[in-house]
Amino acid sequence: MGEVYVITSGKGGVGKTTVTANLGIGLALRGSRVVTIDADIGLRNLDVVLGLENRVVFNIVDVVEGNCRLEQALVRDKRVENLFLLPAAQTRTKEAVSPEQMIEVCSKLREVFDYVLIDSPAGIEAGFRNAAIGADKGIVVTTPEVSAVRDADRIIGLLEAMGKGTPQLIINRLRADMVERGDMLGVRDVLDILAIPLLGIVPEDEEVIVATNKGEPVILRENSEASKAFKNIVARLEGEDIPLLEFSPKKDAGFLGKLFKLFGGR
Amino acid sequence: MNLFSLFRNFFRKGERSSQIAKSRLEIMLKHDRAELTRSEMMEMMDRILMVLRDYVSYDRNRVEMKVKREKGETFLFISVPVIGKPSSRSLER
Numbered sequence: 001m002g003e004v005y006v007i008t009s010g011k012g013g014v015g016k017t018t019v020t021a022n023l024g025i026g027l028a029l030r031g032s033r034v035v036t037i038d039a040d041i042g043l044r045n046l047d048v049v050l051g052l053e054n055r056v057v058f059n060i061v062d063v064v065e066g067n068c069r070l071e072q073a074l075v076r077d078k079r080v081e082n083l084f085l086l087p088a089a090q091t092r093t094k095e096a097v098s099p100e101q102m103i104e105v106c107s108k109l110r111e112v113f114d115y116v117l118i119d120s121p122a123g124i125e126a127g128f129r130n131a132a133i134g135a136d137k138g139i140v141v142t143t144p145e146v147s148a149v150r151d152a153d154r155i156i157g158l159l160e161a162m163g164k165g166t167p168q169l170i171i172n173r174l175r176a177d178m179v180e181r182g183d184m185l186g187v188r189d190v191l192d193i194l195a196i197p198l199l200g201i202v203p204e205d206e207e208v209i210v211a212t213n214k215g216e217p218v219i220l221r222e223n224s225e226a227s228k229a230f231k232n233i234v235a236r237l238e239g240e241d242i243p244l245l246e247f248s249p250k251k252d253a254g255f256l257g258k259l260f261k262l263f264g265g266r
Numbered sequence: 267m268n269l270f271s272l273f274r275n276f277f278r279k280g281e282r283s284s285q286i287a288k289s290r291l292e293i294m295l296k297h298d299r300a301e302l303t304r305s306e307m308m309e310m311m312d313r314i315l316m317v318l319r320d321y322v323s324y325d326r327n328r329v330e331m332k333v334k335r336e337k338g339e340t341f342l343f344i345s346v347p348v349i350g351k352p353s354s355r356s357l358e359r
């Protein structure tokens with residue numbers, strides 16, 4: 001029986017899709033069988049970030065409407081073995097899949113896969129609830145910005161109220177130089193406020209955008225900071241104890257420098 | 267990072283924007299989590315403090331309120347630094 005995670009945030013544009021794609025590839029590279037589900041129906045883009053847009057034939061709405069079998073809708077990744085995508089429909093609305101149908105899809109997939117990763121749409125309404133309903137646990141993504149953290153707090157409350165337990169946090173797009181200057185919330189600040197376990201920190205990294213342009217998630221690039229960060233998150237998901245101070249914000253920063261910059265704040 | 271920039275940050279005049287962000291967030295989340303507007307919360311605190319005044323004297327400036335969430339439940343924490351007995355106890359009227 002696989003584990004079902006929903007990757008969510010409340011606020012849009014903070015990196016849910018990027019996280020889902022990279023964790024999916026990372027977990028599959030380590031040998032797990034992984035399926036990612038694009039639950040952002042009507043605004044599908046997980047296929048694009050994964051570079052699989054040309055292989056999409058059927059989608060999740062076709063599955064629940066009986067136009068195809070679940071296996072037929074799964075898109076196999078071209079680079080990594082054991083990674084699949086269940087695409088969203090681009091031309092339908094969120095109501096096209098009911099909560100019951102979502103639960104059923106998740107429970108079928110968890111029989112075959114080790115990990116089911118659901119990329120949630122932004123917002124706190126039906127789309128989010130549908131994405132979360134079939135999941136065991138949540139991963140909340142935020143950036144170190146006031147509105148993103150505020151929305152993350154709402155989502156944490158909603159996940160807990162849905163009985164999904166306390167989610168884990170990924171802080172994305174952290175800029176160590178700005179934290180050091182005192183112009184960005186540091187990791188400590190965000191953790192003080194949200195008070196949930198930290199799964200990982202992903203730095204702001206141009207390589208993410210380059211990777212997205214090419215449809216090759218950044219985790220596949222050897223030498224980028226974001227790639228290292230995602231690999232560490234993947235290892236933590238698999239139960240490895242990887243320290244959180246993993247990447248050096250600037251090449252010349254010493255240990256204390258890293259500590260100060262990353263954890264920043266007060 | 268060098269020692270100089272560390273010191274400069276330490277003694278920099280004015281609040282850093284990250285600290286402003288943090289304190290704004292703390293206030294916002296209090297209201298979000300407790301589902302109380304600013305005026306409701308102020309009224310509630312005033313009424314609670316009015317009751318307390320009959321029993322203890324406290325440092326009004328250091329009264330703090332926090333709202334925490336745990337496992338789907340919301341908890342209100344109000345901390346009131348007690349100085350001693352009130353000077354005139356209205357109870358003994």
Ligand SMILES: Nc1ncnc2c1ncn2[C@@H]1O[C@H](COP(=O)(O)OP(=O)(O)O)[C@@H](O)[C@H]1O
Nearest residue numbers: 012013014015016017018173203204205208212
């Ligand atoms: N760590 C990062 N560094 C730089 N750009 C990033 C990072 N994470 C995400 N982005 C960019 O931010 C944008 C929004 O990310 P996306 O994953 O689509 O967010 P969401 O799914 O939450 O709406 C994308 O253009 C993506 O390339």
Ligand SMILES: [Mg+2]
Nearest residue numbers: 016017040045
């Ligand atoms: Mg997205």
